[in-house]
Amino acid sequence: AVLSPAEVYRATLEGAAYKVAAPLPKLVLMGIASGMYIGLGFSTCxxxxxxxxxxxxxxxxxxxxxxxxLIGFPLGLVLIVFCGGDLFTGDCFSSLVAAMEGKISVLAGLRLLIVSYWSNLVGCLLMVGLFDGGAIYPGRDHYLIHLAEAKCSLGWGVVVVRGILANMLVCLAxxxxxxxxxxxxKIVGIYLPIMSFTSIGLEHSIANMFIVPMGMVQxxxxxxGxxxxxxxxxxxxGNWIGGAIMVGLLSAGIFGSPGARAWAAWERGVAGTRQRLRECTSADRRRSVGNVQ
Incomplete structure (x- = not known):
C-alpha cells in the first residue's frame, strides 16, 4: 500500500512544520548527519x-x-530518510509549499534553508577530513579528481540547468x-530517481560540498574560489529552482489549496466569460429582430 499523491503532499507540509519547530541544535545535528551520509554514499560509488x-x-x-x-550513491538519501536527517535540497521543496499553505512563515522557511545548507556543509567537510585521515582515496582517486575538475569547468548556465534537473529527481525520490x-x-522509491540522477551526470550542491573538496585534497x-x-x-x-518551482509549485498547484484557489478563480472567470458571451449573443439577436421589423 502507498499513500496517495495528496496524502504525500500533506505529509510534506507536516514534515516542514516539524523541522521548523525543532530546536536549533537538533536541526543543526540533523543537517550535519545528512552531509556525512551524502559523503558516505558518494564515496561508495x-x-x-x-x-x-x-x-x-x-x-x-x-x-x-x-x-x-548502481552502487553507492542512493545510500546517502536512504540513510537520511531512515535516520532522520535534514537535507537542503529536500527543504527547497518542503519549505516553499509549507509557506504557501500557511503552515510555516516565509522567514521560518528561509531559516530552515540556511541552517540545513550550512550544517550540510559541515557534515560534508567532516567526512572529507575523515576520508583523508583514513587515507581511503590515495591510489583510487583518478575518477574523483577527474569529476571535481570537470564540475568546475562547466558554464554557469549549464550548472544551473543540471542543478534544476538534479533536485527534481532528488525531491521526487x-x-x-x-x-x-x-x-x-522506500528504498526502491529512493533508488530509481537517484540512480537516474547519478547516471545522467547532474549537479547536486550538497554532494558537491563533498566531491569537490575531497578532490582538492587529492x-x-x-x-x-x-x-x-x-x-x-x-x-x-538550480537546486532551489528544481525543488521549489519544478516540484513544489507544481505539486501545490495540483494538490494544494493554492491550486484549488487558482482553479476556482479560473472557473469563475470562465463562467463569467460565458455569461457575457450569452448576453452579447442575446443582444445581437434582439437588434437583428428589431432591424427586421
Missing amino acids: ALVGGNLSPEFRKAQPGAFAALYS VWLATAARDAGG GADVSV RWIYANQIPATI
Whole structure:
C-alpha cells in the first residue's frame, strides 16, 4: 500500500512544520548527519564504479554510467530518510509549499534553508577530513579528481540547468519514499530517481560540498574560489529552482489549496466569460429582430 499523491503532499507540509519547530541544535545535528551520509554514499560509488578503468569509461560510457550509478550513491538519501536527517535540497521543496499553505512563515522557511545548507556543509567537510585521515582515496582517486575538475569547468548556465534537473529527481525520490509504507518500498522509491540522477551526470550542491573538496585534497586542479563561483553557487540556484518551482509549485498547484484557489478563480472567470458571451449573443439577436421589423 502507498499513500496517495495528496496524502504525500500533506505529509510534506507536516514534515516542514516539524523541522521548523525543532530546536536549533537538533536541526543543526540533523543537517550535519545528512552531509556525512551524502559523503558516505558518494564515496561508495566513486571507490567502486569510479575505479573502473578510464579506457572502459571512454569506450563504454553508457555501461560505465549504469555501473557507477548502481552502487553507492542512493545510500546517502536512504540513510537520511531512515535516520532522520535534514537535507537542503529536500527543504527547497518542503519549505516553499509549507509557506504557501500557511503552515510555516516565509522567514521560518528561509531559516530552515540556511541552517540545513550550512550544517550540510559541515557534515560534508567532516567526512572529507575523515576520508583523508583514513587515507581511503590515495591510489583510487583518478575518477574523483577527474569529476571535481570537470564540475568546475562547466558554464554557469549549464550548472544551473543540471542543478534544476538534479533536485527534481532528488525531491521526487523523497516523494516516492514518503508514499511507500514499508522499508523495501522506500528504498526502491529512493533508488530509481537517484540512480537516474547519478547516471545522467547532474549537479547536486550538497554532494558537491563533498566531491569537490575531497578532490582538492587529492590534488584536483581547483581552487576554493573557483569551486564556489563556478559550481557551488549556480548548482545551489538550480537546486532551489528544481525543488521549489519544478516540484513544489507544481505539486501545490495540483494538490494544494493554492491550486484549488487558482482553479476556482479560473472557473469563475470562465463562467463569467460565458455569461457575457450569452448576453452579447442575446443582444445581437434582439437588434437583428428589431432591424427586421
